[in-house]
Amino acid sequence: MGHRVAIAGASGYAGGEVLRLLTGHPELEIAAATAHGHAGAPVNQVHPHLRTLAGVDFTATTVEALSDADLVIMTLPHGQSAELAAQLPAGTKIVDLGADHRLVDAEAWSAYYSGPHAGAWTYGLPELPGQRAKIADATKVAATGCYAVATTLALAPVLAAGIGSPEDVVVVAASGTSGAGRQAKPHLLASEVSGSLTPYKVGAHQHVPEIKQASGATSLSFTPVLAPMPRGILATVTIRPSTAGLTGDDVRDVLSAAYQDEPFVSVLPEGVWPQTGATLGSNSCHLQVAMDADADRIIVTAAVDNLGKGAAGQVVQCANLMLGLPETAGLSANGVAP
Numbered sequence: 493m494g495h496r497v498a499i500a501g502a503s504g505y506a507g508g509e510v511l512r513l514l515t516g517h518p519e520l521e522i523a524a525a526t527a528h529g530h531a532g533a534p535v536n537q538v539h540p541h542l543r544t545l546a547g548v549d550f551t552a553t554t555v556e557a558l559s560d561a562d563l564v565i566m567t568l569p570h571g572q573s574a575e576l577a578a579q580l581p582a583g584t585k586i587v588d589l590g591a592d593h594r595l596v597d598a599e600a601w602s603a604y605y606s607g608p609h610a611g612a613w614t615y616g617l618p619e620l621p622g623q624r625a626k627i628a629d630a631t632k633v634a635a636t637g638c639y640a641v642a643t644t645l646a647l648a649p650v651l652a653a654g655i656g657s658p659e660d661v662v663v664v665a666a667s668g669t670s671g672a673g674r675q676a677k678p679h680l681l682a683s684e685v686s687g688s689l690t691p692y693k694v695g696a697h698q699h700v701p702e703i704k705q706a707s708g709a710t711s712l713s714f715t716p717v718l719a720p721m722p723r724g725i726l727a728t729v730t731i732r733p734s735t736a737g738l739t740g741d742d743v744r745d746v747l748s749a750a751y752q753d754e755p756f757v758s759v760l761p762e763g764v765w766p767q768t769g770a771t772l773g774s775n776s777c778h779l780q781v782a783m784d785a786d787a788d789r790i791i792v793t794a795a796v797d798n799l800g801k802g803a804a805g806q807v808v809q810c811a812n813l814m815l816g817l818p819e820t821a822g823l824s825a826n827g828v829a830p
């Protein structure tokens with residue numbers, strides 16, 4: 493029998509994608525799918541694409557509904573997971589996709605989120621040096637924010653290699669609307685989003701302290717842009733070089749070395765630029781590099797599916813590690829295209 497996984501917040505976008513991945517997973521089975529407003533509703537009614545879950549209903553998000561599982565995945569709004577997690581038996585394995593347990597620094601938490609700081613769990617990005625083993629040993633893992641995944645994967649090896657300045661990093665990143673969740677919000681109306689690109693939370697995005705913590709950057713300008721598409725993130729990260737005469741090939745060598753054994757991170761062939769469409773439905777991050785000689789900046793561009801490697805895919809990747817399963821089980825590096 494497979495490991496039993498409960499999903500708290502399974503009626504949302506990220507939870508729905510976790511359900512989809514679990515229906516195709518060889519070793520994991522769904523112990524419970526819980527919801528808030530949709531408690532009692534058939535899963536098929538809320539997620540009509542999940543045909544094999546016909547006959548399964550969402551239950552309410554309670555301690556009882558989650559206690560029986562081998563591992564609990566939480567895809568709840570910020571501020572909802574910490575209290576619930578604290579009520580579960582101490583040894584319960586949990587992967588939390590919300591932000592409640594990501595930040596070590598309580599001041600940074602207070603600057604960007606509301607409510608008390610719940611403390612930090614093991615950070616769920618296995619591609620960071622040393623992190624894979626920590627995740628495998630952990631009972632509690634804080635999965636990564638969607639922009640933070642793309643940006644950190646592009647940035648961290650450059651800073652770790654000492655070829656870029658941690659004090660001078662600029663990121664502009666576009667996201668599809670599913671990154672904002674499924675709750676009705678006026679700025680997400682089709683009439684507002686269609687045919688338009690909109691910056692938001694300019695200079696004030698909650699992923700800034702998370703990216704700094706994960707990548708080692710000390711000063712970071714981050715501008716997110718809402719894009720008229722349901723899924724995908726394209727992050728363009730530029731960094732001031734800290735060594736003279738750096739070439740694009742030097743940067744490419746650093747990233748290629750960092751990710752040569754990674755199943756889900758690809759440095760694309762020279763001249764091929766990441767596109768969100770190529771990552772859809774996958775757990776992949778695609779990277780490409782260039783040197784802007786005129787501006788003297790390293791450019792690294794990253795694409796992910798915000799619901800894939802940006803959310804449900806990385807959560808399943810962490811769950812696999814925590815349960816001693818092959819890290820890639822139930823996940824694909826291949827996307828859906830066109």
Ligand SMILES: NC(=O)C1=CN([C@@H]2O[C@H](COP(=O)(O)OP(=O)(O)OC[C@H]3O[C@@H](n4cnc5c(N)ncnc54)[C@H](OP(=O)(O)O)[C@@H]3O)[C@@H](O)[C@H]2O)C=CC1
Binds near residue numbers: 501568572673
């Ligand atoms: N969407 C994305 O790309 C990413 C999301 N995340 C994070 O994952 C979490 C989920 O995101 P997403 O799926 O987009 O959000 P959604 O708004 O789509 O889903 C939220 C889920 O939480 C439930 N919920 C809502 N309010 C409450 C509450 N007060 N108490 C308990 N449950 C509640 C909802 O239930 P119901 O609908 O039944 O009311 C639903 O199941 C968030 O913390 C988000 O920041 C992280 C990375 C990427």
Ligand SMILES: CC(=O)N[C@@H](CCC(=O)OP(=O)(O)O)C(=O)O
Binds near residue numbers: 636639
């Ligand atoms: C398009 C959009 O609104 N995206 C969300 C990011 C969602 C996400 O990654 O979630 P966490 O906040 O859990 O990190 C935002 O910018 O706030």
